[in-house]
Amino acid sequence: MADGSPESPGVDAVRHCIEAALPFKALTGGTLDALAQAAECIDLFAGEVLYEAGSAADCLYIVEFGVLRLEPIAKTGHPAASAVMRPGQAFGWIALAEQGLRRNRAVAVTPARLLRLCGSLILNLVRADPAVGRMSLEDLRAVLQAIQLSPGRDAVPGHAASPVGSVVKKPAAIEIGLFRVAQWFRSPAPYMMLLGYALLLGFWYLSVQVLKLPRFAQMPGLTAVLHEWFSKNPTYGVSIYTPVYYQHILVSLRRIGIAFALATGLGVPVGLMLGWSRVFKDYVFPLFEMLRPIPILAWVPLAIIMLPGSELPIIYLTFLASFFATALNTMLGVRSIDASYALAAECLGASRWQIFLHVVVPGALPFIFTGLQISVGVAWFSLVAAEMISGQFGLGYLINTSYTTVEYPTLVIAMFTLGIVGYLSSSLVRLAGMWLMSWRTRHLALGELR
């Protein structure tokens, strides 16, 4: 894990891993090298069993990456907790106790890579090491016994591991989130992302300002837009230093907020009912399916005729698109729930209403949140369409006016702002979903799908 070459972890990396994980602090370089040479690499799939309880224990393992779980086979009456092994931790110590049997079973929770060290080899090398030479076999046994009696039994955390202890407490969704962010920075993803942006901006810069391609002559250049955007004194009156910029954003956000809240508040219940009640579905679904394909732009005239002012038609149009996406996904979510959950709940004495609350709603949540993410997206889409047609403020309005008044840099600023705000709003929905479905995020974070 330490260096990013998973194909062939160099001997140095292996050596480092061993040094960090083994409790013998005073091993000499030679011994470490010998151990590093002898270590074998094994890869496990998620869910693969490394060893079963009761099998012969002859090897010690160090987690290079991935997560493993040690599950004690509970003898009835004894409380038994399972331990989670993370990168840097070593387990399977019983291998050093000579001819022991595994007390628990080790299963990979995520795809994992382990270093395997033969127990007798470690014993021999450690005993031969001048630094620990004084340590008699009995001392070693005592050390091992202390390890065995520690809470994780067959496991101790290495020096490199987090101070959590071997019985790992439940990670909260937030911790998983942070863990993921940290992982993300260690992966090539952020650099690829930057490269992606650089490609787009580079293409823009080249085609408009350097090559001056024929159709791009009218386009505002990259530097012009950036200059305008971050200028204290913008040529066309809109930059991050002008209040009017934020007013456009706020007006759009307010419309999105109201429309999205309405669409969620109505769409989720309607979708739940569509999925849950046959009668309701028979009445409503054909109508729903007929209205759904009508494009939002087709609704514009009616919306303006029906509703007073310019604010209400915009909110109405934005709401409409969101509503259909939310309701449809919620309905699909209800129908995706395995029938046995409802049967089981019925067996356990739940009433129809209780089944609705405890099975249908939580069971549909993953789909509901997929629907909500689509719904924020289409909300922005129809908002801009609506704002371009009527309205006084808003990013869509800004795009339209800057087009008609040939203030092209402002137009591009509004577009980018839309992109950023849209991205943020759908991330917000995603976060809300993760928070509400911690059962699912945790489950996914552990990489195990049934």
Added chain:
Amino acid sequence: MSATAGAARGALKINDAVKLYEPSGARVLAVDHCSLDIRPGEICMIVGPSGCGKTSLLNAIAGFHGLDGGSIHLDGRMLCGPGHPQADVGPDRIVVFQNGALFPWKTTLENIAFGPIMQRRMTKRTAYETARRMMADAGLSGHEYEYPGEISSGLRRRVEILRALMNDPSVLLLDEPYRALDALTKSVMHEALLETHYRTGTTIFFITHDLEEAIFLGHRVVVMTARPCRPKQVVEIDIPHPRDYGVLTSRRFRELAAEISAVLEEEALKSFTRGEKEGGVQ
């Protein structure tokens, strides 16, 4: 949760049960004049070829669907029969499903406490306390706040059985609960199930394909005929309880296995040559 009170309960009397299906116009007889007496506190193992209609029988007992003839009584009370073809679903007969039906959005503790809370038989607090005690008794402490997606499939099955037992049911209806488990986990499950049974005395109606499982767990093994389903032979397993895995290598075990597999094979062959689809009748 009353520890041994279950022993006197759970007598299941199936009388002349008939179940028909008309999936695509054609009539299929799934269960045909099936009669079976299950003794209170017994582990009754039902074996039979795939798709023979065992699950139809279980569903009729649970009340998931009705019968087209005959009756089922539980401790003298009619569940279904003339005039009331479909039994009411209720917590006195709890099904443990083949693929497991723990609610993935509830922790194991919440799952186990679900029944009494829904029935308003216990306050949330007592239900959680009882559930926690039950988990401790079964040696599952430490997993209370984990979600089903985070624990092994073997553990999930055990939690699901605890969830059923939490309601003090008269009968547990198990539909191949250990089918998807590997052999080693399965053996651990078997011992845990027997241990739980000795503790609670709940009657168990257990459908399986696994002959070894049937003989190891059951007081009796009922071999069903190929569709339509009807008991072909009832074999009393005279290996004394409590049993442990040593039983598997005993001579008596092998004799019984040979006897039952001979009967079973005949039916399986019949079903196979007719080309019946597994799970064709749900």
